[in-house]
C-alpha cells in the first residue's frame with residue numbers, strides 16, 4: 702500500500718455556540734489540513750509512471766478547498782441571531798455557514814468527504830486547529 706500525504710492551511714475565525722468556555726467567543730485559527738490518500742498500485746502511463754497521483758494535482762485540489770475557507774467567519778447554521786448575521790453580511794464579511802458545529806473533528810470529516818468526491822482513494826484527513834490540537838477522520 703502506498704500512502705501520499707500533502708497539506709494546506711487557511712486562516713479563519715469561528716466560535717463554538719453553546720460551548721461552556723473561552724471557545725464560545727469569536728476567535729481565529731490557522732487551520733492546517735493534512736490529506737492522506739492511498740493506492741495499492743501505481744500508474745503506468747508515461748506522465749504518471751510510478752505515481753498514484755501527481756503531487757501537483759493533489760496539492761492543488763487541497764489548496765482549492767483550503768482557499769474556499771480562507772479569511773472567513775465559519776459558523777454553525779442558526780448559531781447567530783438573524784439580525785447579527787444580516788449585519789455581518791451587509792458589511793460584506795465572508796461568512797461560511799455549515800450544518801454542523803465547526804470543531805476540528807467535524808471539519809476533518811467535511812474535508813474528507815469533499816476530497817473523496819473528487820475521486821481520490823482516501824485514507825484520512827487530519828485538521829489542526831492549533832499547533833498541538835488535531836482531529837483525524839477516516840472511514
Ligand SMILES: Nc1nc2c(c(=O)[nH]1)N=C([C@H](O)[C@H](O)COP(=O)(O)OP(=O)(O)OP(=O)(O)O)CN2
Pocket residue numbers: 717724728803804805806830831834
Ligand atoms: N475535541 C475538541 N475540543 C475542542 C475543540 C475542537 O474542535 N475539538 N475546539 C476548541 C476551540 O475551538 C479552541 O480553539 C481550541 O482549544 P484550546 O486548545 O483550549 O485553545 P488554545 O489553543 O487557546 O489553548 P490554550 O492552551 O488555552 O492557550 C476547544 N476544544
Ligand SMILES: [Zn+2]
Pocket residue numbers: 715724728729730830
Ligand atoms: Zn477554535
